[in-house]
Amino acid sequence: MKKIIIGVTATVLWVVCVTLFVVFAMGGGTNTEHQFTVLTVKEDAVKDYNSMPVFRELAQETGIDVNWIYNTSAQYSNNTDPVGTKGIDAIYHTGFSNLKLYDYGRRGRIVAIDEYMDSMPNFSRILTARPDIAEALKSPDGHIYSLPRVEEMGLKAYPNILYINKKWIEKLIDDGNLPAGVNLTKDQLTDGLDLYRWEFKAILQKFRDLDMDNNGNKDNEVPLTFVSGNWQGNESDLIASFGVPENREHKTILNGKITFTIEDEKWFKAITEMHDWCASGLISSASFDQDESQFLAHGQDGRYGAFYWWEKDTVLAKEYRDDYVIVLPLKDDDGNRYVGVSNEQEVEKGECVILSSCEDKEGLLSYFDKFFEPDYSAQLNYGSIKSGAFLPNKENGKLIPNDDHGAQSADDFRMRNAPYGVVYLTQETWDNSVQMESRAQLRLDNLNSYVKPYVFEGVATIPNLNYTQQELLELNTHEFSLSNNIASWYTQAVIGNTAPTRESWQNLLSVNRDSINAVLRINQAAYDRYIEATV
Numbered sequence: 375m376k377k378i379i380i381g382v383t384a385t386v387l388w389v390v391c392v393t394l395f396v397v398f399a400m401g402g403g404t405n406t407e408h409q410f411t412v413l414t415v416k417e418d419a420v421k422d423y424n425s426m427p428v429f430r431e432l433a434q435e436t437g438i439d440v441n442w443i444y445n446t447s448a449q450y451s452n453n454t455d456p457v458g459t460k461g462i463d464a465i466y467h468t469g470f471s472n473l474k475l476y477d478y479g480r481r482g483r484i485v486a487i488d489e490y491m492d493s494m495p496n497f498s499r500i501l502t503a504r505p506d507i508a509e510a511l512k513s514p515d516g517h518i519y520s521l522p523r524v525e526e527m528g529l530k531a532y533p534n535i536l537y538i539n540k541k542w543i544e545k546l547i548d549d550g551n552l553p554a555g556v557n558l559t560k561d562q563l564t565d566g567l568d569l570y571r572w573e574f575k576a577i578l579q580k581f582r583d584l585d586m587d588n589n590g591n592k593d594n595e596v597p598l599t600f601v602s603g604n605w606q607g608n609e610s611d612l613i614a615s616f617g618v619p620e621n622r623e624h625k626t627i628l629n630g631k632i633t634f635t636i637e638d639e640k641w642f643k644a645i646t647e648m649h650d651w652c653a654s655g656l657i658s659s660a661s662f663d664q665d666e667s668q669f670l671a672h673g674q675d676g677r678y679g680a681f682y683w684w685e686k687d688t689v690l691a692k693e694y695r696d697d698y699v700i701v702l703p704l705k706d707d708d709g710n711r712y713v714g715v716s717n718e719q720e721v722e723k724g725e726c727v728i729l730s731s732c733e734d735k736e737g738l739l740s741y742f743d744k745f746f747e748p749d750y751s752a753q754l755n756y757g758s759i760k761s762g763a764f765l766p767n768k769e770n771g772k773l774i775p776n777d778d779h780g781a782q783s784a785d786d787f788r789m790r791n792a793p794y795g796v797v798y799l800t801q802e803t804w805d806n807s808v809q810m811e812s813r814a815q816l817r818l819d820n821l822n823s824y825v826k827p828y829v830f831e832g833v834a835t836i837p838n839l840n841y842t843q844q845e846l847l848e849l850n851t852h853e854f855s856l857s858n859n860i861a862s863w864y865t866q867a868v869i870g871n872t873a874p875t876r877e878s879w880q881n882l883l884s885v886n887r888d889s890i891n892a893v894l895r896i897n898q899a900a901y902d903r904y905i906e907a908t909v
């Protein structure tokens with residue numbers, strides 16, 4: 375807290391200096407600069423927004439300047455009423471849920487942004503061109519209470535790619551240790567490796583039993599690992615290989631119907647098999663309690679036999695990257711492959727809200743409206759042109775990402791230099807204004823070649839749905855307890871001492887029947903309205 379006060383004091387001093395400078399520079403004439411204070415959630419490692427070139431450029435172009443003040447995410451999560459913070463005009467990175475936005479909105483504490491469209495030509499154009507986005511942003515009373523983040527790359531629906539250690543398979547071939555019935559040759563060990571699930575399992579058993587990395591210890595190998603329930607690199611597509619369109623929420627759209635995967639007999643079969651893989655040491659127990667950073671740290675030295683992640687470069691130190699190849703979605707005994715789709719949204723709703731106490735709502739909204747322009751969106755999302763996130767000159771009208779940050783990794787550079795938040799980056803942007811980062815393009819190419827062709831037929835991501843007040847309250851009652859109940863049953867079933875029984879699974883379904891039905895009914899009604907409004 376002390377840090378913030380010092381920060382605020384420093385900012386105030388700085389503003390006074392700048393204002394004086396402007397006044398003197400203008401020969402003592404009237405200072406027309408607007409001044410707003412915006413609270414944002416920012417970690418200490420991220421640079422000060424107030425000195426970021428993109429915000430200096432915005433101030434210069436609009437004549438409107440913003441003081442950014444900060445909460446770390448830990449401070450912010452302890453802030454029970456951020457909208458009540460004294461002296462601020464807006465909150466950036468709010469993270470507000472649908473219910474919270476509506477609650478603040480209907481009580482008149484945040485601004486209904488749809489009433490200020492005259493000040494927002496860019497946002498207004500987006501809402502007209504994209505009825506799906508307009509629909510997603512509406513609260514139950516039809517008002518839009520927040521500015522969104524839109525980043526469409528076609529990546530988020532498919533967050534899992536399976537990689538396997540081909541060096542280790544080569545060793546199995548050399549030592550005559552390939553499992554019985556597995557007839558792999560070295561020239562087959564390229565991206566797109568084609569395996570039955572039983573073959574994959576038999577190979578993992580060898581990874582478990584043998585000293586694959588030749589260090590004299592048979593127990594330091596990690597046959598298969600992932601980050602259970604994480605937004606990327608989770609186990610959903612291993613479960614999906616049993617013929618059920620799984621994702622981490624166990625909830626998807628199948629042929630136009632909202633569906634829970636946990637009700638499918640095949641899901642229960644998959645969980646029973648997962649239990650066997652865990653109990654016999656094929657899946658590392660760390661998979662169920664590590665976070666992303668632990669998963670990434672443990673993989674660097676090439677001891678993973680196989681893992682799920684979007685790309686291999688972040689998981690492995692440079693010298694091990696060529697040791698791994700992409701496995702196609704695992705085939706079942708009939709030779710079929712299945713992949714589910716996630717419900718991760720490319721349109722995120724609650725990025726920024728304007729407080730009703732803001733004295734110049736038009737002015738502040740006209741400032742934020744610039745964020746939706748391609749050059750500003752790109753710099754907010756990746757870092758400023760002047761800080762080296764892009765090459766100084768455009769090519770064919772496009773901003774070209776700069777991948778070379780010296781010793782600093784691309785992830786680290788972006789984390790420190792990009793404020794993220796309110797952006798609008800869509801196919802139109804990638805076609806005309808900004809070249810996609812090479813690693814994003816690589817992910818997309820890999821997904822197009824090795825994942826998307828095998829997506830479960832008739833399956834779709836659940837879009838941002840727009841609920842009535844009654845529905846929001848009902849979901850609030852049912853959804854939290856239901857997802858907790860599913861999660862605890864799942865954990866017990868997969869890593870518990872005994873295999874899950876059919877009775878315990880059916881008991882899970884019957885105990886939660888009311889909640890399952892309520893969540894399905896409400897989401898189906900909202901989805902039907904969404905289809906009607908957008909098609």
Ligand SMILES: [Ca+2]
Nearest residue numbers: 585587589591
């Ligand atoms: Ca070893």
